[in-house]
Amino acid sequence: MSRLVVVSNRVGPVRETAKAGGLAVAIVDALRTDGGVWFGWSGDISPEGTHGPVKREEAGRISLLTIDIDQAAYDTHYAGFCNRTLWPIFHYRLDLAHFDRELERGYWNVNNRFATRLFPLLEDDDVIWVHDYHFLALGSKLRTMGANQPIGFFLHIPFPVPEVFTALPNHEALARAMLAYDVVGFQTRRDANAFIRFFVEEYGAQVTEDGLLTVQGRTIKVGAFPIGIDTDTFRQFSLSPEANRQGKRLKTLPGDRCYVIGVDRIDYTKGLVERFRAFSKLLENYPENRNHVSLIQVAPTSRDELDAYIEIRQELEQITGNVNGRFSDLDWTPIRLTTRPLRRRSLAGLYRACRVGLVTPVRDGMNLVAKEYVAAQSEVDPGVLVLSRFAGAAESLDAAIIVNPYDVEDTAEGIQRAVIMPLDERRDRWRQLFSKVQGEDIEAWYSNFLGALRATARKAA
Structure with missing residues (x-):
């Protein structure tokens, strides 16, 4: 050869x-x-x-x-x-x-x-x-x-x-x-x-x-x-001790919580500002999610020397402060933003523990976070993928809830559909998605x- x-x-x-x-x-x-x-x-x-x-x-x-x-x-x-x-x-x-x-x-x-x-x-x-x-x-x-x-x-x-x-x-x-x-x-x-x-x-x-x-x-x-992705390996990551520790940390927080997870480096292509605005709109339009649904955003910094990236980080921090100031309670924080990178096993544990995977770039070649989220889910009680139509992954992962990230109302509605989706529908969508992720590994x-x-x-x- x-x-x-x-x-x-x-x-x-x-x-x-x-x-x-x-x-x-x-x-x-x-x-x-x-x-x-x-x-x-x-x-x-x-x-x-x-x-x-x-x-x-x-x-x-x-x-x-x-x-x-x-x-x-x-x-x-x-x-x-x-x-x-x-x-x-x-x-x-x-x-x-x-x-x-x-x-x-x-x-x-x-x-x-x-x-x-x-x-x-x-x-x-x-x-x-x-x-x-x-x-x-x-x-x-x-x-x-x-x-x-x-x-x-x-x-x-x-x-x-x-x-x-x-x-x-x-x-x-x-x-x-x-x-x-x-x-x-x-x-x-x-x-x-x-x-x-x-x-x-x-x-x-x-x-x-x-x-x-x-x-x-x-x-x-x-x-x-x-x-x-290496589907089998990442699925094993989601079952590792490190992943289980991450999942248990979320479960120990007080109250009945539903978590939405986003994982993206800070970049103007990832639609992070639009995503945060959509989550704010979710809390405005669907007040029943207050004290119940939280967004966890892992956003490591990148290309810090470019002005566009500095401005994105500052805007994200500003929106986070505004949303948390408006809606948070003593035992509930709407948006948790971390710019510290996490190990892949820890991420796999977060994916598995979160009801909604939010992948909403304004333009992306593929976006493997979408595939990792699917691979990490429990087949018994899977979460729901909310995916931008402008991610390359949307071409095959059409069983996700497909949204327009530029339309904050549409994205907020997509998150709401995912939060309240019945178990049977979640399982059906996940089986279709997992089949695609396995076949295109x-x-x-x-x-x-x-x-x-x-x-x-x-x-x-």
């Missing part, structure tokens, strides 16, 4: 993937199957940057190869073009996007440098899998250096419709660079269709029903490969993508 070479912005961990979750779990499983290389940024900033030595760590059949970047590369690539330009545009927030040619040049330079350092490490029969918006152009750089191996790309965040994508200056160059990949994968059919529609409308591309896109002399496979994700990518190698041979 050919060696798998994975490229992503950050590398690892390998030995403690239970703490990392998501992408790390999938990549480690895929690499352990056949052995291979995981290449990316070391996380360190040094004067030598990408010109410094390749750092190597061996973990069984997996080789972790990383390089540093310098401060200028960090400022223009990661903190700059990636997070100030691509991230807001791909999440439909043109109003927050920062357009700067210097940041764009830094992005292309880092893609070029990483390709330059990776190319000598490749073997002829490798299969290369590049991840996420940090490296949209890396495949094209490898091709210009002479790489003929199958190269696939997977985008973990949404891909915007052409009307939004074309607002990006020099978007044509990025789009053409993505044609260097043999397989381009997205979280949802909606994202894949947006990518295809751009090339059809702008370049007159031809597309077949099975997702073969032909444009400018290239034919590539475009498809939806929804990422999942993390192994299915990487197996389907790599199967499509390796098929291109067989056709080429």
Whole structure:
């Protein structure tokens, strides 16, 4: 079997993937199957940057190869073009996007440098899998250096419709660079269709029903490969002693309580401000929930250096203070907000103990919290998932209560439906959701993508 070479912005961990979750779990499983290389940024900033030595760590059949970047590369690539330009545009927030040619040049330079350092490490029969918006152009750089191996790309965040994508200056160059990949994968059919529609409308591309896109002399496979979770492992987490301790802490609080759980890092894509307003509206419109229903929001901070994130945190704290001041009682607090990250076993215990899982991003590639909440539930007395229509997970988890996060009345009504839902309906919805989460687990994700990518190698041979 050919060696798998994975490229992503950050590398690892390998030995403690239970703490990392998501992408790390999938990549480690895929690499352990056949052995291979995981290449990316070391996380360190040094004067030598990408010109410094390749750092190597061996973990069984997996080789972790990383390089540093310098401060200028960090400022223009990661903190700059990636997070100030691509991230807001791909999440439909043109109003927050920062357009700067210097940041764009830094992005292309880092893609070029990483390709330059990776190319000598490749073997002829490798299969290369590049991840996420940090490296949209890396495949094209490898091709210009002479790489003929199958190269696939997977985008973990949404891909915007052409009307939004074309607002990006020099978007044509990025789009053409993505044609260097043999397989381009997205979280949802909606994202894949947006990518295809751009090339059809702008370049007159031809597309077949099975997702073969032909444009400018290239034919590539475009498809939806929804990422999942390690369902069985996470379900075991929810039954662990640490999880049970978390659940018991909620049960010891006084009174008849119903808990709603939200878990999101602080980011304008997660719809946290809209969620808090919707919960306030729930208490206004359905006063029977006062002294009964509480929102527990776990919201670790991220990207603290960006003004938009500082403002979100301040607004959340302000809304929390206002709601708790208006509605709280001596033995009941409506909103409990913590910005301290929790271990995954603790989160699993909270999921299992909470009647409602509230996952309401205003735009999200997939959102694995929705799948983790479902996996953690008791089949005898399951909770109810309330899910934004703009989360990628909504494409398959349609047995959830689907809401519009921009409509606080609609979201409040969705929470109310979940709170009062009869047990039989809760069980029926959960069985449908759990079947989907099991069927589209993390192994299915990487197996389907790599199967499509390796098929291109067989056709080429």
